[in-house]
Amino acid sequence: MENVTAFVDGPLALLAVYAFVKQTSYRYVAQLVLSVCQLYGDVLYFTIEMFDGFTHGPVWHPLYFWFYFIFLNSLWIFIPFACIIESWKKIVVSQATSDCTDSDRRKKRILKDS
Helix, strand or coil: CHHHHHHHHHHHHHHHHHHHHCCCCCHHHHHHHHHHHHHHHHHHHHHHHHHCCCCCCCCCCHHHHHHHHHHHHHHHHHHHHHHHHHHHHHHHHHHHHHHHHHHHHHHHHHHHHC
């Protein structure tokens, strides 16, 4: 998973930053794909640790388990999830606007042709 993060997510993150700075049309698509990749990695990280029996640190320790492992790593789940929701909403609105515009053009063409 770390190879995917380094070779795919890294360049994708740079592309997403570029897309937002330049206000490109694909900025929310880049954000969506990057956030899904991040969320997948985090879920995989938590799941593997859970199936290993939390052997990589002191279980239930207030600092190491609850703060470092649960709280800090949870940020890497909640933030990408919020970005996925934002991207989804923007893409849906954009598609609805495009559909409405296409429908209006067809109506005008039909009226013009009649």
